[in-house]
Amino acid sequence: MTLWSHRRGRPIAQQCLTLFLWLLSVEILRAQDPSDEAVRPLPPSSASIEQRIYELEQRQSELLEQNRQLSRQLQDLSSSPQQRSSNDSDPNGAFLPPGLPMDRRTTGDSNGTTFNNSVRSPTEVFPSPAFDTALEFPLERKSSTLNSASGPPRYYVGYDRGFVFRPVDPEESPFELKINGQDQIRYTGFEREHAIWIDNAGIPTTISNQSNFQIPRGRLIFSGFTFRRELKYNLNIDYNTVGATQINFRAYWLAWRFSRAMTVFAGQSKVPGSREWLESFVNTLGADRSMATTFFRPSLSQGIWATGEPADGLFYHVMMSNGFNTVGATPQTLSSVMAFSGSVWWEPFGDFGNGYSDFEWHLEPSIRIGTSLTYSPEQGPQGSTTAPENSSIRLSDGTLITETGALAPGVTLNAFKIGLGTFDLSYKHRGFSASTELFSQELFGLKGSGSLPMSSISQYGGFVQGGYFVVPKKIEPYVRLSYVTGPYGSGSEYAGGLNWFLLPGKQNLRFTFDAAWLDNNPATQNRTNLQSGQTGILVRSQLQIFF
Numbered sequence: 001m002t003l004w005s006h007r008r009g010r011p012i013a014q015q016c017l018t019l020f021l022w023l024l025s026v027e028i029l030r031a032q033d034p035s036d037e038a039v040r041p042l043p044p045s046s047a048s049i050e051q052r053i054y055e056l057e058q059r060q061s062e063l064l065e066q067n068r069q070l071s072r073q074l075q076d077l078s079s080s081p082q083q084r085s086s087n088d089s090d091p092n093g094a095f096l097p098p099g100l101p102m103d104r105r106t107t108g109d110s111n112g113t114t115f116n117n118s119v120r121s122p123t124e125v126f127p128s129p130a131f132d133t134a135l136e137f138p139l140e141r142k143s144s145t146l147n148s149a150s151g152p153p154r155y156y157v158g159y160d161r162g163f164v165f166r167p168v169d170p171e172e173s174p175f176e177l178k179i180n181g182q183d184q185i186r187y188t189g190f191e192r193e194h195a196i197w198i199d200n201a202g203i204p205t206t207i208s209n210q211s212n213f214q215i216p217r218g219r220l221i222f223s224g225f226t227f228r229r230e231l232k233y234n235l236n237i238d239y240n241t242v243g244a245t246q247i248n249f250r251a252y253w254l255a256w257r258f259s260r261a262m263t264v265f266a267g268q269s270k271v272p273g274s275r276e277w278l279e280s281f282v283n284t285l286g287a288d289r290s291m292a293t294t295f296f297r298p299s300l301s302q303g304i305w306a307t308g309e310p311a312d313g314l315f316y317h318v319m320m321s322n323g324f325n326t327v328g329a330t331p332q333t334l335s336s337v338m339a340f341s342g343s344v345w346w347e348p349f350g351d352f353g354n355g356y357s358d359f360e361w362h363l364e365p366s367i368r369i370g371t372s373l374t375y376s377p378e379q380g381p382q383g384s385t386t387a388p389e390n391s392s393i394r395l396s397d398g399t400l401i402t403e404t405g406a407l408a409p410g411v412t413l414n415a416f417k418i419g420l421g422t423f424d425l426s427y428k429h430r431g432f433s434a435s436t437e438l439f440s441q442e443l444f445g446l447k448g449s450g451s452l453p454m455s456s457i458s459q460y461g462g463f464v465q466g467g468y469f470v471v472p473k474k475i476e477p478y479v480r481l482s483y484v485t486g487p488y489g490s491g492s493e494y495a496g497g498l499n500w501f502l503l504p505g506k507q508n509l510r511f512t513f514d515a516a517w518l519d520n521n522p523a524t525q526n527r528t529n530l531q532s533g534q535t536g537i538l539v540r541s542q543l544q545i546f547f
Contacts, residue, residue, distance in 0.1 A: 162221075162547065176224035182282060182546040184217045188529045189539040197533025200397055200488055201405035207533055215241045216288075216527040217281055219250070230257045234267075242526040243388035250389065251300065261310040269305065271298035271324060272317040272343040273374035275424040275437050276463075281527075282507075283355025285433070285478050287514035287540040288528045290463040291493035292482035295523040296420060296439040298341065298374060299325035299390045313350070318342035324376035324418055328387040335379040335415075345370025345424070356435045356465065357499065358428035359507055361472055365429045374420040377445070391525045393418060393443070396459050396486030398522035398532025401443070411450040416443055431469035431476075438462040459486035467499070474501050484522050491522040508547060514540040 154173050157165055162180040167173035190210040198204045218239040225232045231254070238250035253267025272278050276289050277297040289297075303321030310316070321339050323329070345368055352368040353360040382392045382402055393401050404412045419442040426435035444456035467478030476499040484491045495516035502509040521534040529538060 162223075165224075170225075170229050174228055175226050178221075178223050180219070180221040180223070180547060182217065182219040182221070184215060184281070184542055184544050186214050186216055186287065186540055186542040188212060188214060190529070190534070191536050193535040194533075197398070199399040199403070199406075199533070200395055201399055201403050203403070203405075205533055207531065207536075210529065214529075215239070216529075231255075232257060232263075238388060240388055240527070245388070248388065260308065262306055262308040264304065264306045266304045268300055268302045268327075269319075271301050271321055271339065271341045271374065271376075272305070272319055273298040273324075273341050273372050273420050274422050274439070275343065275345070275370055275372060275426075278317065278343060278372075279355060282544060282546050283357075285356040285435070285465050285467055285499075286480055286495060286497050287512045287542045290465070290480060290482040290495075291491065291516075291518070291521060291523050291528075291530060292439060292461040292463045292484055293437065294391055294525045294528050294530055295394065295484050295491075296422075296441055296459075296461060297391055298376075298420070299327055299387075301326045301339065303338070313347040314344075315347075316342065316344045324374065324378060325382050325390055325392060327390050329382075333380045335377050337377040339374070339376035341372070341374040341376070343370060343372035352426065352428065354507075356426060356433055357467055357476055357478075358431050358433040358469065359473055359501070360428070361431050361469070362428045363430065365427065367428075368424075368426045370424050372420075372422045372424075375417070377415070377417045379415045388527060391523065394522060394524070394532065395457070395488040396484055396491070396522055397489035397520070398491070398524065399488065407446070407448065407452050407454070408450065411448045411452060413446060413448045413452075415445070415447040417445040418443055431472055432466070433468070434464075434466040436462060436464040457487060459484070461485060463493075473505055475499070476501075480516075489520060489522070492519040493517070493521065494519075508545060510544045512540070512542045512544065514542070 153168060155165060155167055157163070160166075160178075162178040164179075165177040167176060170176070188210050190208075192207045192209050195207055196204050197207050220237045220239070221234065222237075223232070223234040233255070234251065234253050236249070236251040237247070239247045249268075251267070251269045253265045253269060255263050255265040257263040270278060274293055274297040276284070276293040281288070301319075301321035301323055303319055305317065305319035305321075307317045308315070319341050321341070322334050323339050326334060347366070347368050349364065349366050352366050353362075358366075378393070382390075382400075395401055395406060399406045401407070401416070402413050404410065407413055421440045422437055424435070424437040427433065439461045441459045442456060443459070446452050446455055446457075461482070461484035463480060463482035465478060465480035467476045469476045478497055478499065480493070480495040482493040482495075493516050495514060497512060497514035500511040501507060502511060516538045518530075518534045518536060518538055521530055522532055523530045524532045529540065
């Protein structure tokens with residue numbers, strides 16, 4: 001091939017110059033390392049970048065180990081023979097850094113790290129690499145972090161109807177923690193009609209006026225699963241200003257979920273003897289449960305129970321427990337015979353939703369119908385009357401059934417059996433709601449410290465209530481009537497109020513105003529502000545929040 005500079009018609013000088021430049025370029029190419037092209041990388045791929053990072057980390061680890069070995073050798077050379085005692089070596093014979101003098105005062109932190117109280121030497125202020133930790137070398141910390149560069153994060157923190165610490169892969173990391181909170185802040189006012197109430201045992205009780213702020217319920221709830229997704233746990237810590245014990249463990253359990261049809265629990269929880277009792281307090285129609293529910297319902301107890309939905313819209317909750325009302329009871333006071341309680345309900349037209357209000361605004365009618373049955377042999381005193389959740393068994397005039405003289409002068413009821421049956425029906429449609437629950441209670445097998453004039457006592461009651469959202473999902477007026485009757489008297493509650501949901505489209509923040517006329521109220525429960533013998537007007541204004 002003929003060079004362009006050697007073509008005819010070109011000057012000799014230009015041809016010589018071209019030849020000189022060509023020779024110079026050949027010499028430069030010959031001087032280059034033939035391997036330069038090999039080390040000139042193409043645009044790196046993600047795999048090569050990861051490989052180089054890995055090699056750099058390996059190299060850094062090797063250099064770090066060499067640095068530590070050189071540091072140990074330097075310290076060995078600079079140490080005096082007296083400092084190189086047998087105590088300065090580890091079990092493998094390698095010398096450790098010089099120890100502190102025995103007369104130097106030291107203090108230790110919770111991790112065992114020693115700090116000097118005297119002036120430190122330069123080697124203590126700037127420690128050698130033998131004392132370096134993962135804080136100074138983050139690449140060594142990679143394997144201990146949750147979100148390492150070698151893979152996706154194993155856990156994440158967020159909000160899902162509660163604050164959650166949840167695994168990305170439950171099979172690889174089978175642990176979940178959810179934290180929920182519930183709070184009621186209430187103003188209570190009561191104007192009494194009578195100052196003194198005398199129960200059936202002839203004991204007078206003072207009925208006090210009320211005007212105060214309270215926290216009837218506060219809850220901190222920890223729940224989730226561990227080891228297996230089917231193994232669930234729950235711890236419900238209660239705090240309040242209305243009970244003798246203001247901080248206590250309200251409910252706690254372990255559960256195994258077999259399927260939608262059955263989950264089995266063990267621990268302490270509600271005895272499922274009433275529908276309104278089974279509903280959470282955050283879902284009541286008014287400021288609290290009705291007077292009739294408070295009078296008849298069971299309390300909390302320890303035992304085993306199961307819940308499930310064996311068919312679409314059909315639910316159950318059954319329990320075998322220590323008793324009808326055993327919060328605060330000691331093992332010595334518990335009966336040796338178990339209590340049995342169960343509730344079943346049916347939602348034939350689809351999901352009924354939570355609570356009694358039609359916050360969901362059902363476009364088609366929705367119905368819930370159910371029944372609950374409880375049988376419990378009781379012996380000795382009931383659970384602590386000052387426990388926050390207890391609602392002790394009473395006569396229809398409000399007299400505590402185990403009080404001396406309640407059934408006969410000078411006689412104390414020592415053993416009895418209680419049977420409770422309820423029927424409930426609820427309806428929701430386009431913001432309107434109506435619900436009722438009827439109670440039938442039988443106290444039988446009565447045994448006292450002396451003869452009793454009766455062998456059984458029958459008591460009845462119920463409530464009916466309704467509400468309507470005049471502003472959908474925001475403003476809901478409601479009314480309620482409840483009634484209790486039996487051979488020792490009757491009591492009534494006539495109530496009405498207003499619910500105002502403050503968050504658009506959410507039930508989590510609610511203000512409630514409630515006013516009730518109580519006539520010979522037979523129920524006592526510190527969370528509801530009810531006291532046996534009350535006749536007068538009860539006003540409650542409440543702010544409720546849950547997350």
